[in-house]
Amino acid sequence: MDLDLAQLRALDATVRGGTLEAAARALHITPSAVSQRLRALEVATGRILLVRSKPVQVTDSGRAVLGLARQIELLAAEVARELGDDEPDRTPTLPIAVNADSMATWVLPALAPLAGDVCVDLHREDQVNTSALLRAGTVMAAVTAEAAPVAGCTSTPLGTMRYRPMASPGFVRRWFPDGAAREALARAPVVVFDRDDDLQHRYLRARVGEVAPPAHHVPASAEFVTAVGLGLGWGMVPDLQRRATTADLVAFDPPAVEDVALHWQQWRLRSATLDRVRDAVLTAAHRELAPAG
Amino acid sequence: MDLDLAQLRALDATVRGGTLEAAARALHITPSAVSQRLRALEVATGRILLVRSKPVQVTDSGRAVLGLARQIELLAAEVARELGDDEPDRTPTLPIAVNADSMATWVLPALAPLAGDVCVDLHREDQVNTSALLRAGTVMAAVTAEAAPVAGCTSTPLGTMRYRPMASPGFVRRWFPDGAAREALARAPVVVFDRDDDLQHRYLRARVGEVAPPAHHVPASAEFVTAVGLGLGWGMVPDLQRRATTADLVAFDPPAVEDVALHWQQWRLRSATLDRVRDAVLTAAHRELAPAG
Structure with missing residues (x-):
């Protein structure tokens, strides 16, 4: 050829x-x-x-x-x-899919030191299935909740993002004066990221069973936390994001956590650039995320 | 029927x-x-x-x-x-498309006071063409840069978001020590939202002509500003967002502005709920945005 x-x-x-x-x-x-x-x-x-x-x-x-x-x-x-x-x-460009909450927290600071040597072309994972993006060649690597390696890719565990049900102090006073009671959880408005975001309802199913409280949808990561901070509803917020936000958030059901395991998938390529990006992402993940599994 | x-x-x-x-x-x-x-x-x-x-x-x-x-x-x-x-x-739900930068700045605080009476189901305008969402019935209203009313909808001017080329102080020292010179602009890395975002290149065309500096893509609004603050590149940042962010940003070419006119489009419906949301959005827009036209 x-x-x-x-x-x-x-x-x-x-x-x-x-x-x-x-x-x-x-x-x-x-x-x-x-x-x-x-x-x-x-x-x-x-x-x-x-x-x-x-x-x-x-x-x-x-x-x-x-x-x-x-x-x-x-x-x-x-x-x-x-x-x-x-x-x-001639600056090489690396197209990478990143799940929204990682993009909003630990990934950009991890990539910033490399920005002079490599252009990062980030894709939001939530828009399309990441494995489709990897298979289609749209991205060469991904920070994703999908563990199973896509054909032609390697998959490395990064650690877990830990989510807790959180709300503004005013919201907690109004809806959960006696804590996260079943009856209150069945009625209190909730903020959901988008139609693929099952984290809030997974917590509700575990605590209350099948309920359908009023739901707001805010499909952007930082804005999701802003909406929770403004009291639109409660929502599952990553510990990492709570630390970074200026919004005042209360974990109103302290023992409750949902862990999402993240993985680094990348094409099988021999490239110094891809290796450097991979090293930067893995180092930051080990510092910022809870240990895997 | x-x-x-x-x-x-x-x-x-x-x-x-x-x-x-x-x-x-x-x-x-x-x-x-x-x-x-x-x-x-x-x-x-x-x-x-x-x-x-x-x-x-x-x-x-x-x-x-x-x-x-x-x-x-x-x-x-x-x-x-x-x-x-x-x-x-029975809490009514209003599906609304909102352009990403409005969702990241003035729209959520405008909607928060109504959140007990109406569930907001926000859709990111950038994912799909807003007129398609309005026509498809996926949303009943939109905050959008599209002025021409979709069939069956009304369109009301909201005002303009003003964007300026901004960068971190360190980035300005490294790339623009003598101001935004043509030669520097042709080489300095730039942060772009996604492939539909033409704001940065519109400014470049006006100042330098057709150039293709290294470009990072960060397709989320708050994260875009974070990336500029971290020094990945310069980018067009709305004045509204600069006021809200904790990132240290410098407008390195003060006279340069790009204005994006925004509009409120909504279905022709007689509904007290839709009217209240519309009033809240218009009031906030008149307070937060520059006057239309």
């Missing part, structure tokens, strides 16, 4: 940007030049690599070639840097 | 929850009972109302019936409340 670096870059940029136009902007060429390179790459590999939807979708063959493209691109950027050729648009 | 309130509720709960199982949980009935009510409603209206995908999708006919269902549900909840029958699962 006769591979051309410019063609591989066109594939990478198109998947990353979602459209031929975005790839053209990133590569400083015209959309029709991007299209020609993609076609040439499909001829060279004898496979359809992309479905030209908006955004484009990677085929199974496309994923394999994309993996190679990104590995080559990372290695080329690393060699260029070693040779002292660090023009800014 | 012979409409049945229980059937309309099944439709509403299914669209809100995304699946028949979620609707069943919310209504305390079995999934097969939900399915029967949906079929009966489709027979009564003589139309296919839902595509049974995961999550379900509303057809054009379904949207019209859903609008009616939600209007009836809101009015029924309002009358129940007037009559003193405020059992918790």
